[in-house]
């Protein structure tokens with residue numbers, strides 16, 4: 001395991017390395033590029049190989065709906081979803097409302 005800092009090489013003698021992410025300092029959502037250069041036992045160095053890892057929001061948001069307990073006959077009222085929230089680094093952009101009928 002290793003904490004990676006931009007443009008700072010991490011050297012291992014093993015062919016794998018864990019990219020250790022602190023929950024307090026996650027990689028932001030989006031594309032992140034990592035590079036590998038290998039060196040042989042004669043000191044010959046490879047050309048770099050780069051990969052892109054996309055950090056994505058993979059967690060579902062939670063809907064929280066509140067409404068007035070009662071409404072007068074013929075009176076409009078407001079449904080409120082502002083206490084809904086998202087996990088995984090994203091944000092809520094769309095609210096889908098449905099009337100499910102009486103009862």
Ligand SMILES: [Ca+2]
Nearest residue numbers: 059087088090
């Ligand atoms: Ca999410």
